[in-house]
Amino acid sequence: MSGALLSARNLSVRFGGLLAVNDVSFEVAQGEVFTLIGPNGAGKTTVFNLISRIYQPTSGSITYAGPRGEVTLTGQPAHTVAQLGIARTFQNIELFEHASVLANLLIGRHTRRETGLWRDLLFTPRTRAAELKAREKVEEVIDFLDLQHYRDTLVGGLPYGVRKVVELGRALCAEPRLLLLDEPSSGLNVEETDDMAFWIQDIAGDLGITVLMVEHDMSLVSRVSDRVLAMNQGEVLALGSPAEVQADPGVAEAYLGTIDDVSSLRRPPGHKVRGRA
Numbered sequence: 378m379s380g381a382l383l384s385a386r387n388l389s390v391r392f393g394g395l396l397a398v399n400d401v402s403f404e405v406a407q408g409e410v411f412t413l414i415g416p417n418g419a420g421k422t423t424v425f426n427l428i429s430r431i432y433q434p435t436s437g438s439i440t441y442a443g444p445r446g447e448v449t450l451t452g453q454p455a456h457t458v459a460q461l462g463i464a465r466t467f468q469n470i471e472l473f474e475h476a477s478v479l480a481n482l483l484i485g486r487h488t489r490r491e492t493g494l495w496r497d498l499l500f501t502p503r504t505r506a507a508e509l510k511a512r513e514k515v516e517e518v519i520d521f522l523d524l525q526h527y528r529d530t531l532v533g534g535l536p537y538g539v540r541k542v543v544e545l546g547r548a549l550c551a552e553p554r555l556l557l558l559d560e561p562s563s564g565l566n567v568e569e570t571d572d573m574a575f576w577i578q579d580i581a582g583d584l585g586i587t588v589l590m591v592e593h594d595m596s597l598v599s600r601v602s603d604r605v606l607a608m609n610q611g612e613v614l615a616l617g618s619p620a621e622v623q624a625d626p627g628v629a630e631a632y633l634g635t636i637d638d639v640s641s642l643r644r645p646p647g648h649k650v651r652g653r654a
């Protein structure tokens with residue numbers, strides 16, 4: 378770990394009368410797995426949407442150590458987020474259902490393309506090199522996530538658990554420096570969650586990608602997170618190691634009466650078991 382990759386300072390966002398995020402500050406260090414937890418409606422996804430420039434904060438700012446030095450993310454247009462090396466998955470999977478796994482991964486790769494229209498039309502050597510590199514990267518991700526078996530299958534026909542992995546793959550194909558995962562284990566069965574834990578550890582440990590994650594499954598959180606930030610009703614409740622945050626009385630109180638709801642909501646039955654090859 379060295380230095381902050383992302384710093385959120387006094388972030389607030391208001392939707393009408395609702396302060397969805399209220400004066401939230403935190404820093405994500407280079408190389409760590411940093412997890413946001415909190416009951417439903419705490420503001421976790423809203424923080425992700427502020428980082429990915431879907432929402433503009435009402436006040437506060439986010440800085441990011443980009444490939445060409447520090448930038449104020451909150452001052453950048455939304456389309457630059459991918460080029461700065463930030464990729465994400467969504468709480469409700471966002472993929473092209475009528476396209477194959479391979480096509481979805483190639484689309485993920487294209488979000489970071491830097492070639493221009495004329496170069497593309499003329500198919501210059503640079504375009505061709507970029508295209509080859511894209512194919513290589515996609516194959517690498519297919520191997521990494523054991524998706525060989527599904528490469529030509531239409532996403533719409535895949536079991537939920539596999540779609541979730543494809544979405545992770547789509548984000549990885551962009552070769553991010555910062556990967557945002559919004560509830561990577563939601564809807565997954567125990568074995569699939571176990572695979573997800575391994576992948577998150579490998580993504581951070583082997584690929585060196587910094588991971589900022591939102592997650593409800595506390596055993597997954599404890600297993601993979603370096604640090605945890607607990608939120609409730611838009612505000613920061615606690616920040617520390619997984620054990621410290623879980624032991625925080627304010628966190629326990631925020632979850633009181635919601636634990637059962639959360640665990641049953643997050644595990645719809647009947648998803649296919651898929652082991653790690």
Ligand SMILES: Nc1ncnc2c1ncn2[C@@H]1O[C@H](COP(=O)(O)OP(=O)(O)OP(=O)(O)O)[C@@H](O)[C@H]1O
Pocket residue numbers: 392395397415416417418419420421422423424468
């Ligand atoms: N675009 C929006 N317009 C109005 N209200 C919004 C908008 N986006 C989020 N909210 C509200 O902000 C609050 C925080 O929502 P958010 O989606 O960030 O919660 P969350 O912590 O991700 O919850 P969950 O665990 O259920 O996903 C909620 O009350 C939500 O209804």
Ligand SMILES: [Mg+2]
Pocket residue numbers: 421422423468591
């Ligand atoms: Mg959410």
